[in-house]
Amino acid sequence: MTQATLPLDGIRVIDFTQVMLGPCATQMLGDFGADVIKIERPGAGDLSRNFFGEPDEKAMNNVVFASLNRNKRSVTIDTKSEAGKQMVYDLVRQADVVVDNFRAGVMDRLGFGFEQLKAINPRIICASGTGFGAVGPYAHKGGQDVLAQAMSGVMEKTQDPSIPKSIYPTTLCDYTAGMHLVQGILAALLAREKTGEAQRVEVSLYDSMIAMQMQEAAQWNAHREVLNWAAMPLTGVFDTTDGAVVIVGAFKANPLQDICAALEIGDLSPDYPTLASQRANKPFLQDTFRKVIATNTTAHWLERLEAQDLLCAPVRALGEALDDPQTAINQMLLEVDHPFHGTLQLVGSPVHLNRASVTLRHLPPKLGEHTEEVVAEFGLTPGGRRAAE
Secondary structure, rough: OOHHHOOOOEHHHHHEOOOOOHHHHHHHHHOOOOOOEEEEEOOOOOOHHOOOOOOOOOHOHHHHHHHHOOEEEEEEOOOOOOOHHHHHHHHHHHHOOEEEEOOOOOOHHHHOHHHHHHHHHOOOOEEEEEEOOOOOOOOOOOOOHHHHHHOOOOOOOOOOOOOOOOOOOHHHHHHHHHHHHHHHHHHHHHHHHOOOOOOEEEEEEHHHHHHHHHHHHHHHHOOOOOOOOOOOOEEEEEEOOOOOOEEEEEOOOOHHHHHHHHOOOOOOOOEEEOOOHHHOOOOHHHHHHHHHOOOOOOOHHHHHHHHHHOEEOOOOOHHHHHOOHHHHHHHEEEEEEOOOOEEEEEEEOOOOOOOOOOOOOOOOOOOOOOOOHHHHHHHHHHHHHHHHO
């Protein structure tokens, strides 16, 4: 598959993003053909380059950074210098999209706000991902995944009131907001085809987490009732003799009867026929399931549960999931030859287009690797060139 067949071929993205929210968005744009030019600070670059402390060349190109920055070109620019600003303006004149995930107001202070860039390029799309939004009481508060979990209501819910509240252990908010940012950019590009006009795209970690809870919010706003899918009475995680299984007792006429049949215990559904009665007796039901499931293996219980057409799965570690044949069949691992890490497996794209397979056009770049290339390609000014070196 060549670059010319990719859907975003010909789209140029100027990428100021770093860490997770923005880079996962611009990587997806790059995966589908956009020319992503990553603007980085001389000598430092994306904060993810320093993820492991004292930087050396290998550490500056660590696997965390690599996981988010394939199919991009790195250009170092001192954006605080006048020559550096002019270099950015020259890039923007020939670009389609500018992306950042700074705090609200930072791009304006740098001289790269929407109105400033629109005056340079009337067709430019400026896309920003912030913590809490561009205006409002939290606009200038530092945005971070864990803070958004806490402030949006996501962290408050647990499977059971006895379980302490905790941090969700992967970047739920960053990734979700990053994918919303991609959606906004693609919608703006489609709109520009009709209007020819510039547009601002804004997403935030906070909004993405509120949106993720659309069902829960509807229930709360209408009835002042908490909807917690993890706390449903017939749903839970249960230890086996060699691991654990998760059961979702829902979407069936009588899931309690079917669970009892799978566990080979007496049918409890006549005693607890309604969801309300099951909720009221959840501790008893869950304890009954737990004691029985603890007596045999994960494979044994999966076979029994699936025979009753119940929703169930083994609880696995990430390594087990990565080694699963389904992961390979779904083309979710992209193998690359990396100059510092040798053969490296990166997670591929979850979006599969039958006529536009994701390919590796650019390795995750070394800091400033493409500065000279871009300077020559864009015919940038001598002052901008000196600022980038």
